Amino acid sequence: IWAYQADRKLTEQESELVSAQYKSFCEGWEAHGQPLKTSFHLLLNQFLILAVDEGVHHASGCSIDGSVRLLKNLQNQRINFLDASKIAFLINDEVKLFSRLELKPLFASGYLSSQTITFNNLVATKGDWETIWRIPVEKSWMAKYLVNHTLVQ
Incomplete structure (x- = not known):
């Protein structure tokens, strides 16, 4: 599980954008060529929860980096889940x-x-x-x- 907190409440449109991007990401998320069993939840329009069922296959460092890259790309849309201040x-x-x-x-x-x-x-x-x-x-x-x-x- 990875829990990320946005720096503000997202608008409905922003929540839809995040959900669409993470739905697509989770459907194709792999580690060492193996598909991962994953899910995500966007809660209270402010928290992104990512999950990998490690009973199926473990997430690798590179696969985790991919999820963080998507978070960084969202910053271009003024959606920030990486500010822990x-x-x-x-x-x-x-x-x-x-x-x-x-x-x-x-x-x-x-x-x-x-x-x-x-x-x-x-x-x-x-x-x-x-x-x-x-x-x-x-x-x-x-x-x-x-x-x-x-x-x-």
Whole structure:
């Protein structure tokens, strides 16, 4: 599993473009001449999830590079899944992005809390994606900053 986060919510047309390009890519995705069993999901018009069933055949470095090349090509359309400078939170059923520098005042004000949902884009397996992709802040890397449900230095 590879989880990528766009730097903003995509428009419907952009989502359709990404879906069409990844549908085509996944249908022809190979490693060392062997077809890969793959799938993708575009979630919340903001997250691209790519999956390879490694029980069928493992993705190679070159095949993974091909998937990243497509992400880089999307940047020509002003669609950026490779900017990891912002952290996503689910607030009132909407994805909101904030830089790390914005976190302390957002926690201090109560806008973000230990229970606010964030996204763990480092998931590596389908099981992880199903169970720990969406997690409360208190179960994320940000938990170390929480004291009494506020962010500390």
